[in-house]
Every structure is written in structure tokens, then in C-alpha cells.
Amino acid sequence: MPRLPHPTPEQLRRDPLPLRGRTALVTGASRRGGIGFAVARRLAAYGASVYLHHHVPHDDAMPWGGDRPESVAAAVREVRGDPDAEVVHGPGDLSDPAAPAQLIETAAEALGGRLDILVANHALSGDDGPLHEIDSTILDRHWAIDTRSVILLVQAYARHRAGLPERARGGRVMMMTSGQDIGGGMPHEVAYALQKGALASATRTLATALGEQLVTVNTVNPGPVDTDYLTGEVYDRIASMFPAGRWGMPDDPARLIAWLATDEAEWITGNVIDSEGGFQR
Known part of the structure; x- marks a missing residue:
């Protein structure tokens, strides 16, 4: 195989809409204080059409409360870089084993029949407890939502990409971890x-x-991020553990994830990437 030439000057000039014409599904994008919302805004600002998945009952049960999906989608539309890009939203209970495949199909259909980018951001929130408190029910719930649904989403996404008429560039999968x-x-x-x-x-x-399908897969650890779940002395103590003296904000990991979705990141795959701002545990 011949060596690829150096990029031309035109190729080196950054496209202000590097995701123009691409489509993305972001799961767990149900409230404006969260990482999923920040990721969706970045992808839309870069020109992508975006499907926002939400499961409002989960957030309604949390201390921070739920958000209106229409308001979340409207806020993403405000930063849309390409006027032709779509921003749509829909529900899904990913604890149901049939829901991941249904979500991939629904998102692809809503975005014109093709899905390029999958950001699996959702998770079951809440302190599940230390070793002596957890039980099989807690373990099974976290397995079903935090892991099984993500693997099934990736499986359905891979099947969708395999059904496209050609080996299309730009396939991206990003998952989320937590520095465990x-x-x-x-x-x-x-x-x-x-x-x-x-x-x-x-x-x-x-x-x-997924390599043979020209799809990259990476996982991002965003570190502690201020998503409106903590205040007071503990919040201030954790902020002091960052060299910058502040928590990570949702847009901090969102910038990394949006960049991983672009062609500039096509040579990066199979990595767990820490985006923690130098957090000192």
C-alpha cells in the first residue's frame, strides 16, 4: 500500500462544520444540566443532525428532577451549525432488552435512514452502596442499564452500518466510564x-x-463533572482537588467527544481516555 501524502493546505484548514451531513444518536440527553445535553449541543454546532434519547422517569426520581424533552431539544437547535441539520428527540427505557435495537432503528429513520455516530451516555444514577449493602437486584439493575443496554446498542448500530450500501467513513461509537x-x-x-x-x-x-466497518470505538472518563447533583462543603472540597480550582463542566468532556466524532480522530480507536483536568484523588 502506498504511503498517504501529507495533507494539502486546504485539508489542514479546519472546517467550521466538521460534522456536516453526519447523524448522531446521544443517549441520556434528557436534561440541560447533563453531559448528554452538552454533547448534543457540540455535535449540532459542528453540523450534525442529532437524535436525543431521554428517559424522563429516571430523572424525575432523582433529587435534581426531570426536564422537558421539548425544551432540551429546543436548546440544542439554538446552536445548530448547519440549517439543514435536524434535531429530534424520543423516549426509551433501556432496561428493556428490546429497547436498544428499537432506538437505533428509530433514530436512524428519524435522521434520514442513516446513523453515523453513537454516544452511549446514559446510566442508572444514584448511590447503589458499598459491598456489604448491595444485593442481586441492585447488581442486575445496573448491569441491565449501564452495560447490557450499551452492548446491545453497539450491536444494533453495527448491524445498521453493515446494511448501508457502502463502507462509509465516519462511523463512531463513544461510551462513558467513571474512573473506577x-x-x-x-x-x-x-x-x-x-x-x-x-x-x-x-x-x-x-x-x-467494528474495525472492518471503519468504525472507531472509544470510551471517555469525564472525571467529576458538575451536573447539578452536589453543593456545599463537599462540592468545594472536590473543586479544590482540581489544579484549576473548579469542577469539570459538562462541556469539558463534550468537547473531547465531539472531536472524537470528527475525521480528525479517525486514527484513534480502542482507547479509554481520561478527561479529568488533572483531578488529584
């Missing part, structure tokens, strides 16, 4: 840490499985 393998781990969230660790461990395997 760094420092002292997550001893107070054992079930959550186990399932996120499974995704990190599966990253290279999935990247190899």
Missing part, C-alpha cells in the same frame, strides 16, 4: 463501578469487532 480503575476506586458505588468497568474492559474488543 483510578485511585481508590468507587467503594461506595460498587454495582455502578463494576458495570462501568465492564465497558472500559470491552472497549478494545468492540473496536476490533
Whole structure:
């Protein structure tokens, strides 16, 4: 195979809409304070058409409360870089084993029949507890939502890409983990840490499985991010553990994920990437 030439000057000039014509599904994009919303905004700003998945009952049960999906979608549309790009939204309970494949099909159909980018951002929130408190029900719930649904989403996405008429460039999968393998781990969230660790461990395997389809697979650890779930003394103490003296904001990991979706990142696959701002545990 001949060596590829250096990029031309025109190729080196950054396209302000590097995702123009691409389509993306972002799961767990149900509230404006979350990472999923920030990712969707970045993808839309880069020119992509975006499908926002939400499961409002989950957020309604959390201390921060739910958001209106129409308002979330409207806020994403405000930053749309390409006037031809679509921003749509829809529900899905990913604890149902049939839901991931249905979601991929629904999102692809809503975005013109093709899905290029999958960002599996959703997770079951809440302190599941230390080792002596968890039980099989807690373990199974986290497995079903945090891990099984992600693998089934990737499976359905791979089948969708295989059905396209040609080997299309630009296929991207991004999963989310939580730094459970760094420092002292997550001893107070054992079930959550186990399932996120499974995704990190599966990253290279999935990247190899999708490599022939020219799809990259990477997992991002965003570190502690201010998604409106903590205040007071604990919040300030954690902020002091960052060299910048502040928490990560949702747009911090969103910038990395959006870049991984572009052609500039086509040579990066099978990696777990920490985006923690130098956080010192």
C-alpha cells in the first residue's frame, strides 16, 4: 500500500462544520444540566443532525428532577451549525432488552435512514452502596442499564452500518466510564463501578469487532463533572482537588467527544481516555 501524502493546505484548514451531513444518536440527553445535553449541543454546532434519547422517569426520581424533552431539544437547535441539520428527540427505557435495537432503528429513520455516530451516555444514577449493602437486584439493575443496554446498542448500530450500501467513513461509537480503575476506586458505588468497568474492559474488543466497518470505538472518563447533583462543603472540597480550582463542566468532556466524532480522530480507536483536568484523588 502506498504511503498517504501529507495533507494539502486546504485539508489542514479546519472546517467550521466538521460534522456536516453526519447523524448522531446521544443517549441520556434528557436534561440541560447533563453531559448528554452538552454533547448534543457540540455535535449540532459542528453540523450534525442529532437524535436525543431521554428517559424522563429516571430523572424525575432523582433529587435534581426531570426536564422537558421539548425544551432540551429546543436548546440544542439554538446552536445548530448547519440549517439543514435536524434535531429530534424520543423516549426509551433501556432496561428493556428490546429497547436498544428499537432506538437505533428509530433514530436512524428519524435522521434520514442513516446513523453515523453513537454516544452511549446514559446510566442508572444514584448511590447503589458499598459491598456489604448491595444485593442481586441492585447488581442486575445496573448491569441491565449501564452495560447490557450499551452492548446491545453497539450491536444494533453495527448491524445498521453493515446494511448501508457502502463502507462509509465516519462511523463512531463513544461510551462513558467513571474512573473506577483510578485511585481508590468507587467503594461506595460498587454495582455502578463494576458495570462501568465492564465497558472500559470491552472497549478494545468492540473496536476490533467494528474495525472492518471503519468504525472507531472509544470510551471517555469525564472525571467529576458538575451536573447539578452536589453543593456545599463537599462540592468545594472536590473543586479544590482540581489544579484549576473548579469542577469539570459538562462541556469539558463534550468537547473531547465531539472531536472524537470528527475525521480528525479517525486514527484513534480502542482507547479509554481520561478527561479529568488533572483531578488529584
